[in-house]
Amino acid sequence: MSKVFMGVRLQRLREERKLTQAALAKMLDISPSYLNQIERNQRPLTVSILLRVGAVLGVDPQIFSEHDSAGLVADLRDAFSELPDADTSLAELKTLVENMPGVARAVVQLQSRYRMAAERAAALESQFDDGNRGISVAPPSIDEEVRDYLNQRQNYIDELDQAAELIVDASAAALQQRLAERHGVTVLASHQSGPSLERRRYDAVQKLLWLPDTISESQRAFQMAAQLGLLELPGVIESLVQAASFSSDATRDGARLALSNYFAGAVRLPYRRFLQAAEACAYDIELLAGQFGVGFEAVCHRLSTMQRPGFAGLPVFFVRVDRAGNISKRQSAAAFHFSRAGGTCPLWVVYEAFSLPGQVLRQVARMPDGSTHLWIARQVSSGPAGFMAPGKSFAIALGCDISQAHRMVYAKGLDLANPDVATPIGNGCKVCERNDCPQRAFPSILRQKAAISRLT
Structure with a gap:
């Protein structure tokens, strides 16, 4: 295991819990000077201390993992590459990501919003230049924000995965029966064609789930499992969405859909x-x-x-x-x-x-x-x-x-x-x-x- 120097992350956790260095050092059974050196990146976080931090502060030790570092470093390089006078080295970017990932993500988000604003301005300028023929301006990317959230969790959502494993029979017939018996939902076939094909449509008032008659049996099972996730785990999904602090209602809706699809995949597999x-x-x-x-x-x-x-x-x-x-x-x-x-x-x-x-x-x-x-x-x-x-x-x-x-x-x-x-x-x-x-x-x-x- 490589040495982990992420003292600022540990300091942030300590300050969020309003603990002094002396108090946390006592809880970790180390000296205050040793903890001070860790927080100043003069000493690494050892495996034993990482485990104690997880137990004492009630956090997953994986928050000190370098899993997300490579992607975040690349995003920062992209952001700074668009600034003509920016003078940053790869070592500086890695240090920022390892110690202050929140600040690094904020920089990437600011650059993303700046780029989006620049693209909108260019599109508006073109609209006036070409005789006002009309140019549609693309909305902000919902998928990127949801995807970043999933990648930060290593694409594993334990709350949904564990619940999905409790569903023993994931066949289309069994899922349709579960929808009917537990939720009073009737599954009906809808005839759709063309590029506007919808995978599923749910009427919450009449408790009707419409699925296209053109999809396969496996796809039917997936769509029913996704609807089950929204019906059986609404509190879990909503708490995950709210904890993620997404930037807009549209992104929160996209996250709910992504999480229900995650649950469906976990049910089927x-x-x-x-x-x-x-x-x-x-x-x-x-x-x-x-x-x-x-x-x-x-x-x-x-x-x-x-x-x-x-x-x-x-x-x-x-x-x-x-x-x-x-x-x-x-x-x-x-x-x-x-x-x-x-x-x-x-x-x-x-x-x-x-x-x-x-x-x-x-x-x-x-x-x-x-x-x-x-x-x-x-x-x-x-x-x-x-x-x-x-x-x-x-x-x-x-x-x-x-x-x-x-x-x-x-x-x-x-x-x-x-x-x-x-x-x-x-x-x-x-x-x-x-x-x-x-x-x-x-x-x-x-x-x-x-x-x-x-x-x-």
């Missing part, structure tokens, strides 16, 4: 049984999909949530992209991050999946900071719900750190120890420092800033 099956087949996604009667994407999504304390699965990253490169899902149970500002990398195997539908592709990829990962990718599609209705096609990518890759069946036959096997990829051209990339589309903002600094 119960934690212990699913994790044991995953370990037994070396995380063979297609085998797991067949065993549990769900799709490829559902298995990948669930694998990114298997981080129960004391009984964790393989820490993975899960991404879903479309052909245009838009990332519609991004969850990480490990320290991996793709830039928000720089886009994604065309050398990443996820884009190759569109050319080879139905095949599981593999890639050992190395980031500019030297971190290396094993990625797998496959295209998934859903057919049209009516004549001439457009279908949907995505590429699903699942990855893990190279040190954990041997646990996956997809590592068979790969020389994981050979650095020449890895494909160099990046966070996206605008924030990637590689100068020898054959696929570079834009000059690097970071390299431009470095060049300007040398000239001045």
Whole structure:
């Protein structure tokens, strides 16, 4: 275990509980001078002290984990890269994140709001310049805020996961019966077609749940389980939403939907049984999909949530992209991050999946900071719900750190120890420092800033 220097986090916890250094030192059975040195980052937090802090202050010792650091450091680099005169080193950003994550997140949030305001101003300017033909201005991103909340919790919500495991029969018929018997809800089929297809519609007054007649049995079960979550755990979901301090009512609504969908995934793929099956087949996604009667994407999504304390699965990253490169899902149970500002990398195997539908592709990829990962990718599609209705096609990518890759069946036959096997990829051209990339589309903002600094 690496040494943990996060004294400011400990100091903040102490001050929130209105404890003096002497009082907390006595509770931890250490000297006040020792605690003072820890809070000033002159001594590391040892494992034994971390455990005592958790017990004494009633907090999860994982709040001192560096899990979220990589993503937050990358977000800060993005934020400062857009300031022409900002002079910050990677070491300074890491120190800020490790000691004052709240301040770091506030900086990222401020930069995000500034960028959104700048984009709105540019859109309004264009509206006047082109004869007032009308340009729609995109609303703030709800998904990003909800996604950040889930990633901060390592995509694991214990309150919902434990409750979901109590539902023994997760078949569509059993869930429909549970809705009827416990909540008086009748499930009806609705005929929908076209791009405006809704997954479910609930009438709380008449207690009617409408599900499209075009979705599969597995999708029906998922939607019923999600509605069950809202009906059986409203207090739990609401307390989670309120504790997260989201910025708007729309984001809170999005969080409720995300949490109900999380519950549905946990019902369909119960934690212990699913994790044991995953370990037994070396995380063979297609085998797991067949065993549990769900799709490829559902298995990948669930694998990114298997981080129960004391009984964790393989820490993975899960991404879903479309052909245009838009990332519609991004969850990480490990320290991996793709830039928000720089886009994604065309050398990443996820884009190759569109050319080879139905095949599981593999890639050992190395980031500019030297971190290396094993990625797998496959295209998934859903057919049209009516004549001439457009279908949907995505590429699903699942990855893990190279040190954990041997646990996956997809590592068979790969020389994981050979650095020449890895494909160099990046966070996206605008924030990637590689100068020898054959696929570079834009000059690097970071390299431009470095060049300007040398000239001045």
